[in-house]
Amino acid sequence: MECIPTLYPSVEEFANPIEYLSEQKIKRLGHIYGMIKLVPPPGFRPPFSINTSDFKFNVRVQKLSELNISNRSRLFFMKQINNFNRTKRGKSCSIKRLTEPYFFTGEGQKIYFYDLFIEIAKSGNGHSSGQGDQNQLPRRGKRTRSGSPDTSSPFSLLDLNEVVNDSSLWKRISRTLHTPIDELQHAFKNYISNYYAFISKQVKNGDSNLFSRLLYQDKYPKSLLSDDEKSLSESDDSEDDEGCVICHRSNNPTKIILCDSCDRPFHISCLSTPLTSVSKGDWICNNCIIGNGYYGFREESHEYTLSEFRSRCNSKEKELTSDVNTGERLSIEKLEEKFWYFVDNMEDSITVKYGADVNGTSPGEMTGFPTAEYVPSNLDEEQKYEHSKYYNHPMNLINLPNAKGSLLPMFDRRISGMTIPWMYVGSTFSTFCWHLEDQYTLSANYQHEGAPKIWYSIPEYSCDKFQKLMRDVAPDLFEKQPDLMHQLVTLISPYDRRFKEAKIKCFKAVQNPNEYIITFPKCYHAGFNSGYNFNEAVNFTLDSWVPYGIEAISDYQNTGKQCVFDMFELMMNILNSYLAGNSKFQESLVRTCYSELLNALNSKIKMINHISGVIPNKSYSNRVLECRSKQFSLPSPKKEKDEQNLISESAALLEESREEEEYDVYCNKCGTICFLAFVAHYKNPHRLKKRRLLSYTPKKLNELADGRELEILCLKDYHELVEKTYLEENECQAEDESNEPFENDELVYLRNSQEVEDILRVASKKIDHFRI
Structure with missing residues (x-):
């Protein structure tokens, strides 16, 4: 994979970064590659200025295989089928709990139930002809005022009888999944058909968003994969929030029923199909049967110091990053192979910890760059002078958002994570998932210390292809979570066959200490850390960014993501x-x-x-x-x-x-x-x-x-x-x-x-x- 360009600005250029990055030749590189790497002029090496005795942070727990969009969708689907089957127990003794999200063919090939389900669902969008045109209109859809079908929903379902009797559909799926028709039909009949019939009936008369009227908007959503663990977005206050998930009231005299999957409370009169009484068997809410698609990182309550976290990282780093035969550190290419193996492999993955989006509030805890508010007490006069040289430099990320030429100062407000830097304490294979910067602004990321950080960039001209690929892989997930790509929880490998077949342009970067990565507007980027490191990032703008900021307004409206400003x-x-x-x-x-x-x-x-x-x-x-x-x-x-x-x-x-x-x-x-x-x-x-x-x-x-x-x-x-x-x-x-x-x-x-x-x-x- 081709690497992004590395630029070496002069002292004068580096001292006026907005003007330098606004040069036509630099903007063109940003457009072509999505990112560039900046190496500061010789002599620019700001001392790392964190108050290590007071600086503490929480970490996110990342299970790498669940970040893979295909893996997560497959696990969701298995859990949804099992939840559906729980509501049918006692009515049919033949219903069994799925223990794996796949079945094996006669030749030992592994086929995932979700993949079969999605191929059938695509037939509802006109795919049964075998042409595979992702842009074809659904067979059944709401009509707009002009009379043309509403294509805002890419996901639709045929009736069960249509699926069972459509021979051309099964021929197409057989070719796609390289599996005999009779084996696919057997798996569908025995494991999926009952659940499919339920979902199909539920969405048959739905609006353009098939799941919008079926799912409940939960203030503290819980992932189907979290089991009994508290999700990241669940606050301590949620424990005291005993109100009905739908009406949010606790003083309603109507009887409360608890979901036997997520344990959330519901008034029986508030349900989309109100209950007259509570049955003795399991009752599962729609969010757990249909699936709300929510996924969040669990956050540990323990606060780490830098030395404690670094010690923990060092104890595992050698095992993950060394050659088992020679003991030598793996090359960047071998580290990439290993990282994406753990992301792609559902059966053999690892859990890592990442101190992400750390935003301190006290001097010495807000930035790793030198500031006048915090000067380490152990510095001599010469070191203090060296320290002070960086207080006002525009490439000190505390100053960059307000540097000459940036537009963000026009707000006269502090925006955490944008105009105020966030810090990132990485460990081996901790990752940042595919995302765009808020409102398509530019960003600057500086590495203070530690092991290399590996980046991937998809420039703006490949954005549409990338977004289409992600929706094609998991169309139902995007129906339930329209702003999924803004949530920073989803990966697909740039080395994936589907990625390459979609002809998506992607570039790579390896960032080392004292190097900046600059991302340009509407550049998707992702990556991982190859060991312990400490990075810092902030957003800024150029005059040429304004059209992108305007474009973000309509894009955000379509996904329901809130603008930051x-x-x-x-x-x-x-x-x-x-x-x-x-x-x-x-x-x-x-x-x-x-x-x-x-x-x-x-x-x-x-x-x-x-x-x-x-x-x-x-x-x-x-x-x-x-x-x-x-x-x-x-x-x-x-x-x-x-x-x-x-x-x-x-x-x-x-x-x-x-x-x-x-x-x-x-x-x-x-x-x-x-x-x-x-x-x-x-x-x-x-x-x-x-x-x-x-x-x-x-x-x-x-x-x-x-x-x-x-x-x-x-x-x-x-x-x-x-x-x-x-x-x-x-x-x-x-x-x-x-x-x-x-x-x-x-x-x-x-x-x-x-x-x-x-x-x-x-x-x-x-x-x-x-x-x-």
Whole structure:
């Protein structure tokens, strides 16, 4: 595999990293390879400056084989079938518990039940012809308003009888799995068919997301593979949360039933198919039978010191990284082979520990770089002087997000993990899974000490192929976890046959101490550690990143991942700063921010006009959420004010916004940050508890909108809700039908639209006279 380029910037270039990385030739390398390696100029070697006596961290426990997307899906499927069969015991004595996720053919070939299930499921998407076109439309699917099938769901199931009697389907699967038809049909009939019939019936009349109405949104989800272990995202407080998983209430007089798999409580009246009584046998919830697809790393409660963790790593490193015959350390290539063997092999894997995403709060614990806040007490005067040379250097990762040319300072807020570095304490074969950086920003990773870290990069032009491959391997998993690739828990080897057949471009890097890895926008990356090491990473931006940040908004909406920061807020701040007389911005950046904000504003106002007819309460149209009414916008112009006054006032307004604590309002459905306005949709208008929403802080709104009483919806999702409701209920009714489902909904502005228009109007005139 080809390695990424290694660059050696001069002292001057290294001292101005944003400008250096913005050079056309460097950006081109970033586009081609996704990553580059930077070796600092001679003489740049910052002393490792962690307070080793006080610095402590927790570790994540990683079972390598479960990170493999195929392995995890196969294990999930076996557990789901066993849970389903538990509910049938006593009704049929022939049901047996699966102990392995596979069966053997007559020739001794291992075939996984999940692989057979997925091949059958693909037939529901038009694959039974044998053509294998992943883009074909499903045979059964919801129709859109235009009459064309809705293709948002790539996963669909035929009826059981169709599967059993479709000879062309079995011929195709036989060719794909290289197994005789009769053996596949036998395995399906004896191990899968009953479960398949149940799932097929459940999703037969489902919406575009087949599992959305069947699965419960659990605040503290538990992985089917965790057994009795507490998952990473489960907090100690969850032990005290005894409320029903669905309604979240504990004071409901309805009888509670516990799932015999996950032990979660449910009111029998809250279930999708309410129970009238509790049976004596096992009862398993939908999340455990259908599977919610959740997977998280277990985190140890023990806090390690660096010396303790290093000692533990050294005791195992020789065993894992040495040649069994010579005792010599394995080459990087041999280490790669061994690592991917453990990831791919379900029967022979290992568990490793990783101190990932460590973010200390005290001096000496926030970064491994020298800072003025922490100077080791054992340094002499000469060492203290050497230490101080790195306090303000822009490639000190504490400083990089705010370096000259970076846009993140325009937020005037600290964003943990982005503008504040996170640290990573690795052990042999501890891994970071495939992922993109938050909102497609750039990242810088520096290694302070230890063994090499091996990286893999998939540049942006191969992103679509990579994402398609992952969805093709486990389509049901992506139905249940749309943001799976943002969760950093999934691997597939770049040396995998399927990876190569998909023609995905991938490159490799080996990072050593005192070296930086720079990832560019929309570069998927993953890798592992070859022993104990200590790394540190932070995010930053270039002007050329802005289009990627905008693209991330729509991508995140499609997967339900929440943005870390409001991209529109950033662009508003850039325009405000530009109007206040800041001349540091390039013309292309200002023009991009202007055009994107103009498009966004026009789009939002158009949607508001479309939906305003169904919200009778017009009083909210002219009022703005009180705590944000002055943020990020110019004052409304008065007749006696000219445009120059507006420009000067933007400077004072920008300074005022820096003093206020900022929060964002998130859409309950897609997770996007609401820009300009949102709609509070009351789910049950007949049992209405009205709220004074205009007096609420965004934080309180997010806490209030838990989905039981009301939903906070972005304009796009509310517009779709209105259209869907009328399409389903009113197509055959008169147009003057009542707006009852929406009559109590409230449109709440986050910003005054007229003030945003004023900013854009003034910015437009100034941009027209732009001089570099």
